[in-house]
Structure formats: structure tokens, C-alpha cells
Amino acid sequence: MRVPLSKIARPGWGIAFDTRGNSADLSALSLPERVCVPLQQHIGSAATPVVKPGDRVLTGQPLARAAANRLGAAVHAPLAGRVQAIARQPGPGRTGLAVSIESDGTDERWPGYTAHRDPLRLSTSALRSAVVQGGIVGLGGATFPAGVKLNRGSGVDTLILNGVECEPVISCDDALMRTDVDAMLLGAQIMLRILEADSCIVALKDGMADALQTVTTALQTLADDRFSIAILPPVYPAGGEAQLIELLTGREIPAGGLPWDSGAICQNVATAAAVAHLLRSGEPLISRIVTVTGAVVAPANFRVRIGTPISHLIAAAGGYTDTSSRQLIMGGPMMGIELPDDSLPVVKATNCIYVPTIDELPATAAELPCIRCGDCATACPAHLMPQLLLQAQATSDTERMQSLGLQDCIECGCCDYVCPSKIPLTRRFVAAKQELWDIAFEKRRAAKARERIAARTTRQQRQQQEQADQLAAQTHNVSDTDTAHQKLQELLQRTGADREDPS
Amino acid sequence: MSGRHAPHWLSRNTVPLTMQRVIIALAPVTLCTLLWFGVGVISNLLLLVLFCAALEAAALTLRQRDVRAGLADCSAIVTALLLGLTLPPALPWWLLLVAAVFAIALAKHVYGGLGQNPFNPAMVGYLAVLIAFPDDVARWPQPAFAGMDQVDAVSAATPLDSIKMQLNQMRTMAEITAQPAFGLLAGRGWEWINLAALGGGLWLLRKQVISWHVPGSMLLTLAAAYFLLFAFTPATQPSPVIGLLSGGTMLAAFFIATDPVSGAASDTGKIIFGIGVALFCFGMRTWGAYPDGIAFAVLLMNTAVPLIDRWTAPRIYGHRERPR
Ligand code: SF4
Ligand code: SF4
Numbered sequence: 001m002r003v004p005l006s007k008i009a010r011p012g013w014g015i016a017f018d019t020r021g022n023s024a025d026l027s028a029l030s031l032p033e034r035v036c037v038p039l040q041q042h043i044g045s046a047a048t049p050v051v052k053p054g055d056r057v058l059t060g061q062p063l064a065r066a067a068a069n070r071l072g073a074a075v076h077a078p079l080a081g082r083v084q085a086i087a088r089q090p091g092p093g094r095t096g097l098a099v100s101i102e103s104d105g106t107d108e109r110w111p112g113y114t115a116h117r118d119p120l121r122l123s124t125s126a127l128r129s130a131v132v133q134g135g136i137v138g139l140g141g142a143t144f145p146a147g148v149k150l151n152r153g154s155g156v157d158t159l160i161l162n163g164v165e166c167e168p169v170i171s172c173d174d175a176l177m178r179t180d181v182d183a184m185l186l187g188a189q190i191m192l193r194i195l196e197a198d199s200c201i202v203a204l205k206d207g208m209a210d211a212l213q214t215v216t217t218a219l220q221t222l223a224d225d226r227f228s229i230a231i232l233p234p235v236y237p238a239g240g241e242a243q244l245i246e247l248l249t250g251r252e253i254p255a256g257g258l259p260w261d262s263g264a265i266c267q268n269v270a271t272a273a274a275v276a277h278l279l280r281s282g283e284p285l286i287s288r289i290v291t292v293t294g295a296v297v298a299p300a301n302f303r304v305r306i307g308t309p310i311s312h313l314i315a316a317a318g319g320y321t322d323t324s325s326r327q328l329i330m331g332g333p334m335m336g337i338e339l340p341d342d343s344l345p346v347v348k349a350t351n352c353i354y355v356p357t358i359d360e361l362p363a364t365a366a367e368l369p370c371i372r373c374g375d376c377a378t379a380c381p382a383h384l385m386p387q388l389l390l391q392a393q394a395t396s397d398t399e400r401m402q403s404l405g406l407q408d409c410i411e412c413g414c415c416d417y418v419c420p421s422k423i424p425l426t427r428r429f430v431a432a433k434q435e436l437w438d439i440a441f442e443k444r445r446a447a448k449a450r451e452r453i454a455a456r457t458t459r460q461q462r463q464q465q466e467q468a469d470q471l472a473a474q475t476h477n478v479s480d481t482d483t484a485h486q487k488l489q490e491l492l493q494r495t496g497a498d499r500e501d502p503s
Numbered sequence: 504m505s506g507r508h509a510p511h512w513l514s515r516n517t518v519p520l521t522m523q524r525v526i527i528a529l530a531p532v533t534l535c536t537l538l539w540f541g542v543g544v545i546s547n548l549l550l551l552v553l554f555c556a557a558l559e560a561a562a563l564t565l566r567q568r569d570v571r572a573g574l575a576d577c578s579a580i581v582t583a584l585l586l587g588l589t590l591p592p593a594l595p596w597w598l599l600l601v602a603a604v605f606a607i608a609l610a611k612h613v614y615g616g617l618g619q620n621p622f623n624p625a626m627v628g629y630l631a632v633l634i635a636f637p638d639d640v641a642r643w644p645q646p647a648f649a650g651m652d653q654v655d656a657v658s659a660a661t662p663l664d665s666i667k668m669q670l671n672q673m674r675t676m677a678e679i680t681a682q683p684a685f686g687l688l689a690g691r692g693w694e695w696i697n698l699a700a701l702g703g704g705l706w707l708l709r710k711q712v713i714s715w716h717v718p719g720s721m722l723l724t725l726a727a728a729y730f731l732l733f734a735f736t737p738a739t740q741p742s743p744v745i746g747l748l749s750g751g752t753m754l755a756a757f758f759i760a761t762d763p764v765s766g767a768a769s770d771t772g773k774i775i776f777g778i779g780v781a782l783f784c785f786g787m788r789t790w791g792a793y794p795d796g797i798a799f800a801v802l803l804m805n806t807a808v809p810l811i812d813r814w815t816a817p818r819i820y821g822h823r824e825r826p827r
Binding site: 168257356362404413420427 | 507508509513514518569616816819820821822
């Protein structure tokens with residue numbers, strides 16, 4: 001069967017990075033001696049622990065379940081061993097409760113999962129709850145809980161399997177497509193079934209020749225005519241969800257909306273593979289592929305258990321080189337976060353550990369005034385005019401910032417990258433957004449409080465009225481002073497009860 | 504916790520690099536002007552660079568800004584060079600000083616310095632002295648290649664000027680262009696100066712210092728306007744080639760109208776800006792009192808920039824309408 005293949009033209013926005021030669025093959029990695037698994041590795045709320053210190057856990061055993069009725073995801077034991085502590089620990093980007101486990105070296109599997117020979121025969125609700133149970137989150141970096149995104153009846157007709165890897169230097173998706181393509185495609189079929197969608201586009205980046213070959217061959221064998229392949233130009237951030245949907249379907253996520261409002265959703269190629277591993281072999285999300293690159297002796301991709309200390313990966317990659325800047329970045333050079341040191345654990349969001357060389361990082365250049373060159377506007381994938389946003393920000397004109405689309409900024413950093421005046425635009429927009437958010441939050445809280453007070457006042461007035469009516473009816477046998485006293489007593493009781501009222 | 508904020512990579516492009524590239528791109532046209540108009544060009548340029556740099560330093564000191572960083576961005580040098588190439592050679596020093604004061608002190612620093620000026624500084628300086636001292640500024644000597652074949656050493660009209668005057672005297676274009684003041688394509692000397700500016704401009708395009716939007720729309724509109732009139736009355740209208748290779752056309756298209764600070768923000772805005780400059784310039788050349796209306800045209804369009812920016816803001820991703 002011929003697999004439909006389309007090549008997407010280079011968009012006007014973004015930054016063209018030349019695809020670097022990457023070592024996409026998987027290298028072997030020993031099990032770490034201990035892991036540290038943060039209970040919150042995604043947006044939403046932290047998971048609730050179901051083990052306690054001293055417990056022996058097996059590989060894949062649930063450590064914590066997603067908080068009920070909240071956005072979140074479960075976490076599982078990445079290896080077999082003893083729970084040493086559940087305590088607040090610094091993690092990449094956030095400090096919070098984490099489960100530390102010392103490995104006993106057995107890697108004994110938890111038997112609590114069923115492996116299905118043919119997961120595609122399961123009901124959609126069974127599939128979906130398995131995805132939730134398995135703690136599957138988007139592995140592209142945003143770690144949005146996959147179960148939430150995979151919703152029946154959301155009107156999604158297109159599933160995009162995102163293997164574009166929009167940031168330079170990262171190659172974990174490339175490695176996944178080359179080494180785990182069957183799982184990826186099965187996962188995609190499962191997702192299509194959950195979504196009741198009828199088309200799936202596998203999106204790759206121009207230059208991923210081997211991955212393209214692998215995916216094409218696998219699709220030919222699979223002969224599922226819902227699949228097609230799209231090759232994206234090596235432009236950052238073509239692999240961003242909103243941009244990818246636009247480039248592939250011509251549709252946009254409406255402002256303030258959610259991805260599925262566009263009728264298409266993206267799932268990372270590794271997420272799809274994780275879904276397949278879960279249902280076919282009963283393995284929850286306990287590992288992922290991580291690119292270790294930059295100023296290390298032997299840059300490589302590893303399949304890493306979640307919670308593994310980053311130092312373990314660095315050692316496996318031969319250690320730092322002389323040209324290393326001794327800076328650690330989790331993620332890519334455009335959106336990655338800087339880590340204070342390599343003792344932190346790998347989490348579900350860790351797609352890459354990038355050690356820049358000294359000359360890859362810009363010297364902190366003095367910021368010059370904006371010369372209105374417009375390069376930032378040309379580069380902005382959201383079609384904003386960062387130079388005007390900057391002006392509005394300088395005068396704290398929040399209204400103008402909002403009408404200029406501050407909320408639509410995806411914080412991709414393209415504007416900073418191109419700016420000849422070296423203005424940290426993204427950082428300012430992030431701060432301004434946070435401020436707006438805080439203001440809105442305060443407003444909501446104040447409004448809620450006002451509502452509560454108003455409701456209570458009317459309730460009290462009603463009660464008083466009722467009591468007055470009752471009292472009026474009873475006056476024939478109770479003296480006036482007694483009435484007044486009783487009324488006061490009652491009122492006091494009610495207001496006391498009111499205070500407990502959780503509304 | 505972490506000091507660095509994403510993005511961790513930044514392009515190597517900087518304001519000083521941009522300005523330095525503009526200066527390099529001005530080399531051919533400077534050389535050509537020098538060859539055809541002699542050492543008077545050098546004295547102009549040297550004095551203007553001196554005045555502009557000194558004024559920039561003085562203004563920065565007064566405004567309590569970093570003088571070294573301000574001078575290092577090279578923007579004052581670019582202004583000086585553009586002034587020097589638009590003014591006729593060998594002007595008295597005090598006149599150049601007046602031009603520099605208007606350009607750097609008034610047009611730039613009164614408005615807040617680099618990035619804040621709504622008007623193109625070089626054009627403000629040029630127009631100030633053109634209006635104040637029209638006898639010195641509106642007249643150019645006859646170009647003479649490397650000082651040889653001196654046709655007429657005294658100041659004379661520029662080719663654009665003389666075309667206009669002679670057309671008024673009922674001469675035809677054929678008669679006019681047959682005169683020794685005209686070369687192969689346009690005014691003798693001027694054609695080379697314009698071609699040199701075009702060359703430098705194309706290099707800037709290739710280096711992505713400027714985008715095609717302003718020069719492209721401006722030159723196309725200018726050519727189209729010349730062509731329209733020329734097609735109907737070829738005897739009494741200069742051809743598009745003369746129009747494009749006369750006066751400061753190419754210098755303006757690639758180096759002056761492309762000034763980002765006083766220009767439009769979006770790509771569509773830049774196209775409108777270029778069309779506007781071309782139309783005003785053509786109108787002034789054809790019907791106005793001054794032979795070359797480029798400086799007026801640029802300043803007029805500068806005033807329209809806030810409006811253009813509002814009209815042409817691109818539609819934001821996920822929105823139905825353009826921001827207002
Ligand atoms: S890239 Fe920088 S200098 Fe250019 S317009 Fe944007 S903010 Fe201003
Ligand atoms: S960070 Fe925001 S403003 Fe800057 S290019 Fe990206 S989306 Fe546009």
C-alpha cells in the first residue's frame with residue numbers, strides 16, 4: 001500500500017535551524033541505584049501517595065493515584081525496591097513531594113496489570129480508563145494528562161502524531177520512531193479508537209531520513225488507510241501543538257480555547273508508544289527516551305526510568321567535556337529550563353538534557369532600545385507584534401497588552417532569538433501574563449466573597465423575617481422580654497451555623 | 504533558582520552589526536559619489552561624521568546615558584553618511600553643523616534617542632538646510648568623472664531639475680537626453696551613483712539587514728507611475744529608467760525609507776509605506792516645486808506610520824479579527 005505523504009512548505013514565521021546530525025540510536029543504560037519520583041510532574045494537582053516509607057514496591061506498582069476530579073496523573077514505581085522516604089524534594093522546575101526508592105536490583109515486575117493480546121478489541125471506556133490508570137501524559141514536554149485529551153465525542157476528527165521535535169539538538173522522538181515504531185502505531189490506533197477519529201497524520205521533520213523510512217515501511221505493513229505522513233520544514237516551533245495543527249489542517253485553535261476545539265489534537269509519538277506498552281505489555285509510564293547532548297563526551301539517547309538522577313545519564317554519556325559551560329538545560333535551547341545541578345531526577349517531561357558549550361550561550365549582552373526593526377513580528381508564530389507589546393508593557397498598559405494578544409503568546413522565544421537589541425521579550429511577556437493572571441484571580445476571589453456575603457445577608461434577612469412572623473403568631477403566650485431574648489439566642493445560633501457553612 | 508531564562512540561544516545579529524553592515528553597504532555609492540563629485544564629498548562626510556558623533560555624545564551625556572554604548576551602536580554614523588550623500592559636495596562647515604544639529608539633537612534625541620524618533624533623522628537634517636539655505640543645497644555641480652572632462656565647474660541643475668526646466672521650455676525628452684549632461688541610462692554620473700546604491704542595497708537584502716518590502720514596493724510603484732505617464736506622452740515624460748536612476752531614488756529605497764525606527768512595523772505596513780513614499784516622491788518630482796521629493800515623501804509617510812501600524816496589525820493566531 002502506498003502511504004500518502006505530504007511536504008509542508010516553510011511558514012513565514014519561526015526560526016530555521018539546520019538539522020544537526022544527531023545520534024538517534026538508543027544506547028544502553030544501567031538501572032540507577034535509587035530513584036526519586038516527584039508526585040507532580042505535570043500541570044494540575046499532585047498525585048496522592050498510596051505507599052508509605054518502608055514498603056517494598058515492584059516495578060510498575062502504583063505509587064500515587066491522581067487526585068479525584070482534578071487534572072493530574074498517577075505515578076508508578078520505576079523499579080523494584082524499598083520506599084525510603086516521601087518528602088519534599090527539589091525537582092526540575094518545581095519542588096514538591098517525591099517518593100525515593102532504593103533499588104534492590106531485581107527489577108521485579110508488579111503483576112497487577114493485564115496484558116492484552118489485542119487491545120483494539122477493548123471497549124473505548126476501558127481503553128480510556130487504562131490510559132488514566134497508567135499515568136500516561138504527553139511526552140512532548142508539556143505533560144498534559146493524555147486521558148483528558150483523549151475524549152470521546154469531543155469532535156476531534158484528526159489525530160496528529162507529533163514526531164517533529166521542534167527544538168534543535170533534541171532527537172528523542174527521532175530515536176523513538178526508529179526503535180519503537182510498531183508500538184507507536186498501535187498506540188495511535190488505540191487513540192483513534194478512543195477518539196472515534198478517522199485520520200491520523202504522522203508528522204516528521206525534514207532531515208529525519210531514517211525515521212521516515214522506518215515509519216513508511218511500518219505503515220505499508222500495517223495497511224491502515226487512516227494514516228498519512230507529513231514532513232515539516234526544520235523550522236522552530238513547527239512542532240508546537242497550535243502551529244502543527246495550523247500547518248497540517250489549516251485550522252487554528254480558537255483564542256482562549258483548547259486544542260480539541262480545532263477538531264484536531266496532537267499527541268507525541270512517545271505518548272502513543274507508551275499507550276501501546278501499557279495495554280499490550282501491562283507497563284505503565286515508568287520510562288521514557290531522553291536525549292543527552294551538547295558538551296558531553298558521547299551524546300546519546302537513552303531509555304531512562306523516571307526518577308533516575310540526571311548525573312547517572314551524564315555519566316553514561318561519558319561525562320562533561322572541557323568545553324562544557326557547566327550549565328544544564330532540561331529541554332532544548334529555545335524553551336528549556338535551566339537546572340541548578342545534575343542531582344535532580346528525570347521526570348516525565350524530560351525529553352532532553354542539554355549541556356551547552358561555552359560559546360553556544362550568548363554572553364550577556366547589554367540590552368539596547370528597540371529599533372522597531374520588526375524582526376520579532378516576522379518570527380512570531382502567533383502573529384503578534386512583540387515590539388508593540390513591549391511598548392505597552394513598558395507603560396504598564398495592560399489593556400493594550402491584552403488587545404495586542406498577550407494571552408496568545410506561546411512563549412516560544414523566537415522574538416528574543418532574532419532581536420538585534422537583545423531585549424528579553426519573552427521573559428517580560430511571561431511576567432506580564434502572570435500579573436494579569438494574578439489580577440484576574442484576585443478579582444474572581446473578591447467577586448466570590450462578595451457573592452457569599454450578599455447571599456448570607458439575604459438569608460439572614462429572610463430568617464429574621466420568618467422568626468418575626470413566627471414570634472408574632474406566638475406572642476399570645478410568651479412575654480415580650482422573653483421573645484426578645486429567644487430571638488437573640490436563635491439568631492446567634494444561626495449565624496454561628498452560618499460560619500460553618502462551606503458555601 | 505535558575506538565572507537564565509529561555510531562550511538560551513540568541514542570534515548573532517545585533518544593532519551595531521546591523522549598522523556596520525549598512526555602513527559597508529554604503530561604500531560603493533560613497534565611492535561613486537566621490538569619483539563623480541570629487542573631494543568635496545569627503546570633506547562633507549568627514550565633517551558630518553565628526554559633528555554627528557560629537558552631538559550624539561553630547562546628547563547622551565545630557566540625558567545621562569551610556570555614551571560609549573550609544574556611540575558603539577553606530578547609528579549616528581549611519582545618519583551622518585546618509586546626510587553626506589544627500590547633500591551636495593563641499594558645503595561650508597556651519598551648514599553641515601546645522602544639518603547635524605537638526606538630525607541628531609532635534610530629530611533623534613529630543614524624542615528620546617535611538618528607537619524613539621518618529622521621523623527619519625537624516626531627512627529632517629536634510630530638509631532643514633534645504634529650506635533654510637536653498638541656494639547652497641538645491642544646486643549640485645556638474646558631475647565629472649575623476650575630475651577629468653570638466654564640463655562646467657560651476658553649480659548647475661541636477662538632471663531631474665534640468666529635465667523639469669527644459670520640459671517647461673517645450674523641449675522634448677529626446678532633445679534633453681541627447682545633451683552631454685545625460686549618459687547611457689539617466690543623468691551622467693547619477694546613473695552610476697544610483698546603480699552603486701542599488702548594488703549595496705541588494706547586498707543588504709541578501710544579508711537580511713533589510714527586507715524586500717519597502718524597496719520592492721517603492722521601486723515598483725515609482726516605475727509603474729513613471730511608466731503610466733511615459734506610455735502616453737513619451738516625448739514629454741522621463742522614462743521609468745531615468746526616474747529610477749536619478750537623484751536619491753536608490754539611496755532612499757534601500758537606505759532611507761528602510762529605516763526601521765521611523766518606518767511601519769508589519770510587512771504589509773512596510774509595503775504601504777514604500778508605495779506611499781513612491782507616490783509622494785513621484786508627485787513632487789512631476790508637479791512639485793522641488794526637483795527631488797524623496798525627503799518630503801519619507802517624512803510625510805513617517806507621520807502616517809502610527810495609522811499604518813493600526814491598520815495593518817496582522818490577525819493573531821486563533822482570532823477572527825485583527826487587533827485594534
Ligand atoms: S526584534 Fe527587537 S529591536 Fe526589533 S522590533 Fe522587535 S523588539 Fe524591537
Ligand atoms: S514568545 Fe510570544 S511574542 Fe515572542 S515570538 Fe513567541 S509567541 Fe511571539
